[in-house]
Amino acid sequence: MLTSRSEALLAQLDVLTEAGHLRRLSGTFARFIGTLGQDTAPLLAACVLLAELEGRGHSCMKLDDLSGAVSTQLGWQPDLWRGLRDSVAGWPQDGAGWRKLLAASEQVWAVGDLDFDQPLVLDGERLYLRRYWRDEKLVALAVRQRALGELLAGDASADIAGIRRWLDLLFPHASRGGGPDWQKIACAVAVRGKLGIITGGPGTGKTYTVARLLALLFASAGNGRDNLRVALAAPTGKAAARLKQSIDTALEELDQKVGAELPLRELAGRMGAARTLHSLLGARPDTRAFRHHAGNQLEVDVLIVDEASMIHLEMMAALLAALPPQATLILLGDKDQLASVEAGAVLGDLCFDAEAGGYHAETLSYVRDASGISIPDEYAGQAGPIAQQTVMLRESRRFGGPIGALALAVNRGDGAATVQVLRQPSDGKLAWTDPALPADALQLALAGRDGAPGGYSRYLQLLRAGAPEGEGAAYLDWVKTLIVAFERFRILCAVRDGEWGVQGLNEAIEQRLQSAGLLRRYGEWYAGRPVMVTRNDYATGVFNGDIGLTLPDPLRPGAMRVYFSDGDAVRSVLATRLRNVETAFAMTVHKSQGSEFEHTVLVLPRESNGTLARELVYTGITRAREYFTLLTPNQQVLLDAIAQRTQRASGLRALLTV
Ligand SMILES: Nc1ncnc2c1ncn2[C@@H]1O[C@H](COP(=O)(O)OP(=O)(O)OP(=O)(O)O)[C@@H](O)[C@H]1O
Numbered sequence: 332m333l334t335s336r337s338e339a340l341l342a343q344l345d346v347l348t349e350a351g352h353l354r355r356l357s358g359t360f361a362r363f364i365g366t367l368g369q370d371t372a373p374l375l376a377a378c379v380l381l382a383e384l385e386g387r388g389h390s391c392m393k394l395d396d397l398s399g400a401v402s403t404q405l406g407w408q409p410d411l412w413r414g415l416r417d418s419v420a421g422w423p424q425d426g427a428g429w430r431k432l433l434a435a436s437e438q439v440w441a442v443g444d445l446d447f448d449q450p451l452v453l454d455g456e457r458l459y460l461r462r463y464w465r466d467e468k469l470v471a472l473a474v475r476q477r478a479l480g481e482l483l484a485g486d487a488s489a490d491i492a493g494i495r496r497w498l499d500l501l502f503p504h505a506s507r508g509g510g511p512d513w514q515k516i517a518c519a520v521a522v523r524g525k526l527g528i529i530t531g532g533p534g535t536g537k538t539y540t541v542a543r544l545l546a547l548l549f550a551s552a553g554n555g556r557d558n559l560r561v562a563l564a565a566p567t568g569k570a571a572a573r574l575k576q577s578i579d580t581a582l583e584e585l586d587q588k589v590g591a592e593l594p595l596r597e598l599a600g601r602m603g604a605a606r607t608l609h610s611l612l613g614a615r616p617d618t619r620a621f622r623h624h625a626g627n628q629l630e631v632d633v634l635i636v637d638e639a640s641m642i643h644l645e646m647m648a649a650l651l652a653a654l655p656p657q658a659t660l661i662l663l664g665d666k667d668q669l670a671s672v673e674a675g676a677v678l679g680d681l682c683f684d685a686e687a688g689g690y691h692a693e694t695l696s697y698v699r700d701a702s703g704i705s706i707p708d709e710y711a712g713q714a715g716p717i718a719q720q721t722v723m724l725r726e727s728r729r730f731g732g733p734i735g736a737l738a739l740a741v742n743r744g745d746g747a748a749t750v751q752v753l754r755q756p757s758d759g760k761l762a763w764t765d766p767a768l769p770a771d772a773l774q775l776a777l778a779g780r781d782g783a784p785g786g787y788s789r790y791l792q793l794l795r796a797g798a799p800e801g802e803g804a805a806y807l808d809w810v811k812t813l814i815v816a817f818e819r820f821r822i823l824c825a826v827r828d829g830e831w832g833v834q835g836l837n838e839a840i841e842q843r844l845q846s847a848g849l850l851r852r853y854g855e856w857y858a859g860r861p862v863m864v865t866r867n868d869y870a871t872g873v874f875n876g877d878i879g880l881t882l883p884d885p886l887r888p889g890a891m892r893v894y895f896s897d898g899d900a901v902r903s904v905l906a907t908r909l910r911n912v913e914t915a916f917a918m919t920v921h922k923s924q925g926s927e928f929e930h931t932v933l934v935l936p937r938e939s940n941g942t943l944a945r946e947l948v949y950t951g952i953t954r955a956r957e958y959f960t961l962l963t964p965n966q967q968v969l970l971d972a973i974a975q976r977t978q979r980a981s982g983l984r985a986l987l988t989v
Pocket residue numbers: 514531532533534535536537538539540577728729
């Protein structure tokens with residue numbers, strides 16, 4: 332039964348929902364909790380805030396944050412927060428007060444008390460929705476077991492000398508900068524146990540390293556190498572295709588060096604395609620449960636997962652449960668990128684000590700024996716078991732120059748240095764328009780800019796030139812050329828709404844391209860319309876984040892198909908069968924993770940908000956392969972974003988360090 336005070340609070344939450352400050356789901360959840368047992372208005376307030384934070388990527392809520400930090404996490408103005416607080420009689424003064432109140436609620440399980448499967452869990456100073464509490468525990472336990480498991484260093488029969496010989500062969504040159512060769516160290520560390528985490532910015536050689544790690548794993552498997560089952564995966568189809576392509580190239584090159592001793596090409600040939608995590612785990616329509624789980628584990632000996640920063644807590648828990656204990660898990664990713672869209676910041680939590688190292692004496696001694704490298708003293712320390720299996724690559728091969736300098740300045744949170752890099756001459760690699768107008772974005776879309784010409788006109792001109800005669804291979808080759816040309820340029824937005832958001836810009840770009848005669852829009856599905864899938868659709872085989880181009884169906888005059896690149900191939904779906912898509916001339920930085928474009932344009936909005944932070948700007952910049960353009964209608968928004976770090980409430984880090 333809801334009390335009248337609770338009813339009044341729920342009515343107020345409805346008003347906040349209508350005004351766009353809360354998701355409808357958050358209020359519904361609070362109402363549901365209220366109907367389960369005796370309720371109090373503070374309990375319902377805690378529930379609505381917990382649910383709202385979950386929607387913004389937090390896996391829990393710290394009770395101390397209910398004194399005000401939650402307001403910042405939600406990006407609320409102070410008066411909004413005060414309004415809610417003042418309307419809830421009995422709002423506890425501090426974290427201890429909240430703990431007492433929540434522990435006494437029938438709907439909350441205080442860990443250590445009798446468990447009645449209550450929907451909320453109170454663990455120390457954190458309040459959870461039960462499934463996130465369970466997932467955090469599962470992830471922490473699984474990665475700790477893997478990191479602490481049978482480590483080669485403690486195994487007297489381990490062939491450390493063999494590892495050393497192979498590592499010297501695979502990494503014959505000293506590192507360029509004169510410091511330790513972190514790539515070689517990463518291989519030594521990863522082969523030591525059942526977990527290896529390799530983090531680093533773009534172009535630091537994560538794929539280069541993992542190709543060598545694969546060779547080392549094949550070599551170390553001795554007679555079992557022919558049966559070693561290796562799987563490659565990534566959170567999105569695009570990232571999976573990129574991983575496979577980079578690994579194939581790296582292995583081919585390596586084969587020329589070590590092929591005589593190790594039939595690398597043949598071994599790699601058995602790896603098969605890289606898959607999305609959904610496909611690897613066996614996602615099924617209409618259920619969150621996967622075909623592979625603890626009771627039906629994956630048949631794999633080595634699993635390499637790229638773009639691990641995009642993996643959310645629930646997915647990581649599912650992956651770890653489905654992975655047999657004897658399999659080796661290698662996670663690759665950039666810890667400084669945006670965390671997953673869904674709740675959790677798993678890679679960030681796992682890599683908390685990566686920068687400092689924090690290596691124990693045993694790790695240092697093992698690395699010395701296995702690789703011949705003495706890790707400098709400054710990286711020695713007493714970090715937890717995960718840190719012992721984690722290596723950060725620190726030198727970028729591809730990402731030097733002005734764009735690299737810009738990414739570094741942003742990552743350091745140094746606003747002055749960021750502005751300085753943006754203002755320096757850069758041979759056209761970098762451009763900054765401030766204050767920018769929406770027309771600047773439209774001009775970039777139409778023709779690019781000095782030093783980086785093209786924009787979307789490249790693929791649109793190919794489109795206008797028309798397809799070759801026929802419907803077979805020649806048509807598909809033309810489609811591939813178009814997709815490649817389209818993928819060279821992209822506009823990334825920080826927000827969805829308004830004239831600087833995805834929706835407003837997409838509409839404006841379509842109009843601009845049409846008035847320039849580059850597009851002919853007729854109805855929803857016009858030739859050249861780029862679309863992004865916004866929901867997994869098993870019936871048509873397209874997944875959230877897939878990007879395709881709409882083009883005429885060569886077999887059915889008048890019909891349109893959407894063509895998606897699929898590794899070296901293309902696949903297509905009849906346009907009218909696609910339900911959840913949006914135009915993709917402009918897309919969010921979040922959705923761009925795992926992709927790179929020759930010329931990337933990042934557009935910031937006019938107003939700061941709670942979600943604009945350093946990681947978003949860094950992720951946007953690092954999507955650029957050759958050219959980067961920044962548009963800021965208000966410079967202060969850039970500086971505010973750089974000064975702010977995304978802090979996701981999570982108990983995982985604490986669980987990993989004990
Ligand atoms: N030790 C090395 N010696 C020579 N070339 C290297 C070395 N390490 C990396 N490279 C080259 O640098 C480039 C970037 O490496 P790689 O693609 O492996 O980086 P990455 O960290 O996986 O990048 P991304 O984050 O974009 O996926 C590649 O061309 C690679 O061949």
